Amino acid sequence: MYLELKDISKRFDNKEVVKNLSLGIKEGEILCLLGASGCGKTTTLKMIGGFLRPDSGEILLEGEDISSLSPEVRPVSTVFQSYALFPHMNVLKNVMYGLKYQGYSKKQARQEAQRYLELVDLGDYQEARTAEISGGQRQRVALARALVTKPKVLLLDEPLSNLDAALRVKMREEIRDIQRKFKITTIFVTHDQEEAMVVADRIGIMHDGKLTQVGTPEEVYLRPRDAYTKGFLGRVNSFLTPDNERISCRPEEMQFCEAGPFHGTLVKKEFLGFYRLFYLQVGEDEIVLRGDGNKDYKLGEEVFFCLKK
Numbered sequence: 491m492y493l494e495l496k497d498i499s500k501r502f503d504n505k506e507v508v509k510n511l512s513l514g515i516k517e518g519e520i521l522c523l524l525g526a527s528g529c530g531k532t533t534t535l536k537m538i539g540g541f542l543r544p545d546s547g548e549i550l551l552e553g554e555d556i557s558s559l560s561p562e563v564r565p566v567s568t569v570f571q572s573y574a575l576f577p578h579m580n581v582l583k584n585v586m587y588g589l590k591y592q593g594y595s596k597k598q599a600r601q602e603a604q605r606y607l608e609l610v611d612l613g614d615y616q617e618a619r620t621a622e623i624s625g626g627q628r629q630r631v632a633l634a635r636a637l638v639t640k641p642k643v644l645l646l647d648e649p650l651s652n653l654d655a656a657l658r659v660k661m662r663e664e665i666r667d668i669q670r671k672f673k674i675t676t677i678f679v680t681h682d683q684e685e686a687m688v689v690a691d692r693i694g695i696m697h698d699g700k701l702t703q704v705g706t707p708e709e710v711y712l713r714p715r716d717a718y719t720k721g722f723l724g725r726v727n728s729f730l731t732p733d734n735e736r737i738s739c740r741p742e743e744m745q746f747c748e749a750g751p752f753h754g755t756l757v758k759k760e761f762l763g764f765y766r767l768f769y770l771q772v773g774e775d776e777i778v779l780r781g782d783g784n785k786d787y788k789l790g791e792e793v794f795f796c797l798k799k
């Protein structure tokens with residue numbers, strides 16, 4: 491493995507936040523760490539970036555232990571949620587700043603920063619102040635500043651969380667394109683499962699300081715190893731049959747069937763264009779079924795459903 495976390499742990503006060511976590515990242519891949527708020531994603535990323543020291547365990551990059559290197563000399567660049575750009579500097583200076591400790595002459599640093607701004611399609615914005623450009627452009631400046639140092643690993647901590655919904659969708663594709671263009675080994679932290687599915691080569695699901703599963707988006711969604719992973723990634727419908735048997739399955743494994751054998755009361759519905767979501771109360775449980783855009787049911791109606799064969 492290119493980057494290896496070996497049994498790393500981190501505790502704050504009396505709370506163990508990362509617990510004997512081991513993970514291997516392949517060269518050139520983009521791995522998403524996905525998990526609910528507080529599960530330890532950012533702490534893990536900070537240990538890889540050098541901003542926190544693990545209490546135990548090793549971090550190996552190409553076989554060498556980098557755990558004791560400070561962030562400035564570690565061949566790892568981090569883009570934080572806030573981007574941490576300097577508002578008093580223009581775009582070019584912000585990117586040049588990344589090269590400050592790398593022994594470049596001013597002229598070389600300028601040329602290199604310009605080259606990277608071209609690569610992220612911001613060649614025309616060198617003189618702009620960061621306050622004058624859009625959120626998506628600021629994101630690309632932060633990426634250029636991180637990449638200009640030619641790190642071996644790029645760390646992205648919830649990089650899209652400050653953008654509005656439409657821009658998030660656009661930028662996640664751009665990040666993916668930039669990552670491919672630079673073939674840079676990347677770890678991307680998010681709590682948004684759709685974002686992880688779209689961006690990642692592999693996803694590591696984190697829960698309570700541990701990894702529950704690591705695999706391709708298809709593997710973790712279609713073959714979740716435990717109930718937490720299954721419930722976290724996508725939705726699980728769980729309900730009691732008239733024979734008191736509990737059935738748990740994905741919404742896409744169920745359909746409306748006039749003949750039953752199951753039924754529930756329609757309590758909520760959402761029209762989403764080419765499909766609708768119908769929420770049914772089944773005893774104490776609420777489940778959701780997807781119907782096509784044409785077929786509608788009335789609120790309060792008793793509707794029948796079955797499991798797909």
Ligand SMILES: Nc1ncnc2c1ncn2[C@@H]1O[C@H](COP(=O)(O)OP(=O)(O)OP(=O)(O)O)[C@@H](O)[C@H]1O
Nearest residue numbers: 502503507525526527528529530531532533534681
């Ligand atoms: N410097 C610190 N001192 C004390 N506790 C901390 C510190 N940093 C993080 N924690 C705690 O560690 C736990 C994990 O935090 P972390 O930021 O790693 O989670 P996360 O999965 O990234 O969550 P989020 O998605 O909300 O950022 C939380 O309970 C948090 O309060």
